[in-house]
Amino acid sequence: MARWRWGFILVGLLLGLGALLLLTDSLLRLYTALALVSPLLARLVLGAIVLAGLGATGFSIYQLGPFLRPRRRQRLPQAPRQARAAATANLEAVQRQVEQIQDQVARQALQQKAQALQSVQGDRDFTIAVFGVGSAGKTALINGLLGQPAGEVGAAMGTTQSQQSYPWQLPNGPQPIQLIDTPGIAEVGVAGTEREQAARVIAAEADLVLFVIDDDLRQAEYSVLQSLMGMGKRVLVVLNKADRYPQADLDALLERLRSRVVPPLSPNDLVAVAALPQPLPQVGGGWLQMRPNLLPLQTRLADLLRQEGETIMADNLLLQTQQIGASARQVIDHQRQTQADLIIDRYQWLGAGAIAITPLPGLDFLATAAINAQMVVELSQVYGCEVSLEEGKALALSVAKTLAGLGLVKGTVDLLALGLQTNLATVLAGRALKGASGAYLTRIAGKSFVEYFRQNQSWGDGGMGAVVEQQFRLNQRDAVMKAFIKEAITRVVPIISEQP
Ligand SMILES: Nc1nc2c(ncn2[C@@H]2O[C@H](COP(=O)(O)OP(=O)(O)OP(=O)(O)O)[C@@H](O)[C@H]2O)c(=O)[nH]1
Ligand SMILES: [Mg+2]
Incomplete structure (x- = not known):
């Protein structure tokens, strides 16, 4: 408490003590005078005065209480404190997210931003x-x-x-x-x-x-x-x-x-x-x-800062944190996409050769044979979903059935037959078709699983069919198709050429 306050209290106490002595003396005189007339009346009057005095003292202490207690530091209003707390929690989550980024340059840039935000949080x-x-x-x-x-x-x-x-x-x-x-x-x-x-x-x-x-x-x-x-x-x-x-x-x-x-x-x-x-030129010349x-702006700014200043700063901190989070998510998504593409690429050609030389009972079995459950497991790990091999098998089978059910297995074979025939001799194209189709179906399935894992193991509103169909359409684009057929020829043809 400030010194001047103690000074005031001391002077007040001394004055109060003096007043109390005077009061006691007056009361004694009054009591003595009344006691001469009637001792009972003297006691009643004294009792009433003492009670009134005690009541008044109690009331005064109650009223003075807030002034005597040390004043607390002004608290931030509720809203900014909540926004600040949310921003701090968000910042911690974002920092954890940023640590998952493998690209060093991107990771350091975002880490610096997050640290800069953390350091300016207070003042x-x-x-x-x-x-x-x-x-x-x-x-x-x-x-x-x-x-x-x-x-x-x-x-x-x-x-x-x-x-x-x-x-x-x-x-x-x-x-x-x-x-x-x-x-x-x-x-x-x-x-x-x-x-x-x-x-x-x-x-x-x-x-x-x-x-x-x-x-x-x-x-x-x-x-x-x-x-x-x-x-x-x-x-x-x-x-x-x-x-x-x-x-x-x-x-x-x-x-x-x-x-x-x-x-x-x-x-x-x-x-x-x-x-x-x-x-401004005037009508009569001059x-x-x-x-x-600038008064309207100065007045508005003064009001705004007084009423919302703290809230605006806290909200902005939250906004900045969210933006770093969004950038981190984008980088991580890109990183996962690259890893997933490598996995799909590996598995699509892994089975292609074997499928090309294995007799299959029917066209629809092509998808079932091509989609590898281990690929599903590895893709799930990239997205932190951790699917077991059993679950991977079940997922692979249901996507294979969906591909067949939507007529996309036949669609793939027709599409690739056309592409291979323009690049290979008819007999060779016919023999390469099964392997290339298997690879293509693996690719469509893999891309569909990426969507599924990206959306936290959900096929979205349209279900599995919509995702699979969309991936089929996206991969049908001319440039993608040409690149695929070129690669299929270099991967599959050497294997079938070795066969009698
Ligand atoms: N009539 C009028 N002209 C103004 C006023 N304020 C600025 N100007 C004129 O507008 C022109 C541009 O002013 P600046 O302050 O340089 O504009 P700026 O937005 O900073 O422009 P950049 O730096 O190029 O982006 C100058 O010729 C000023 O004299 C105003 O209140 N009334
Ligand atoms: Mg300017």
Whole structure:
């Protein structure tokens, strides 16, 4: 407790003690005077006064309690604390996920991002990205907020070439802020596209985006704004250069802007400002120079930071973590896909030779003979599903039946007969057909199992048939087919040539 508080309490106690002595003395006098008249009355009056005194003291202590107890540190409101907790839990899960990435470069890049997020979790500035098309007045706006010409302002697009960060604090604002100026979006040329990409990354990472426009939303602006809002980013739309519009036109434009965005912008999240008004020619000659007006934005920012600042920061942390998680999932998916392709490739040619030289009772047995249960087991391991050999056999059999039931075994044979005949002599093509078809069916089955394991051992809404049919269609594409037939010839023909 602060010293001055102890001082106050001590003085209060001394004064209280003095008052108590005076009171006791007065009570004794009163008692003595009353006792002369009636001792009973004197006791009753004294008792009543003592009781009232005790009651008043108890009530005072109860009322003063909160002031005497040490004040607790101000707690974060519930919502940000929950979002922070979710972000921390998410970050730990994401870090575990990132460790599974085999590609060193990708793993380190994501690990660094996750660590950077973890290190800034506690204490950091609120970041505001000032974002929008070239020449909308982003830098002029930042200069106006800072109250000094920090960045270069120019009529030509592309004046700001790279991001610039400026420390800033709103007057009486709750927390320190970093204002980030970004290059304009929707500029032409390769360099413009690269600058836009950099600007988008900054916007996606910032706590708040000031989306600066100077007119109705163009298509390019509209789609970027929608995608930022769609990803859950907190955005304020700032219509700059309001000095160029008569009031009625400005009101109509604001109304249109509000309703064009989906879901419609809250009236508070769209503000009109004039960061650097230009002189206007007057009817009777001369020029009118208006004063800059950033007050609507400053007021809105102050309210927003006070009411939602902590929540926005916590939500953004969660969003960033989710994005790292999504990138990690993408890399892992790609990694698994590559491993799975190698397995499928190995098994499709493993059985092809044997099938080519083994007599089979009927066409539909081709699929049953070709789909190897061990392949199913290995694919399941790639996706962390761990299917047993027995389960693998059952799965292989049901996919084989589905292929036959959908007429895809016959479809495969017809398809490959055509392809082989154009590349081989008729007799050789006829003898290679069975082996090549077996390999192709293994491939379709393998790709179907990949989908099944990717979806956590589920065939999805359309069931096994839909997945198998889709894989058959996807692999039928001309380029895939040509490459397959070429390989089939080099793999199967030498084996059948050795046979009498
Ligand atoms: N009429 C008017 N013009 C403005 C206002 N604010 C900025 N401008 C002008 O708009 C032009 C572009 O301003 P900048 O601040 O450089 O725009 P920017 O968005 O940073 O542009 P880039 O850095 O190229 O992306 C300049 O000529 C400014 O003078 C305003 O409030 N009213
Ligand atoms: Mg600029």
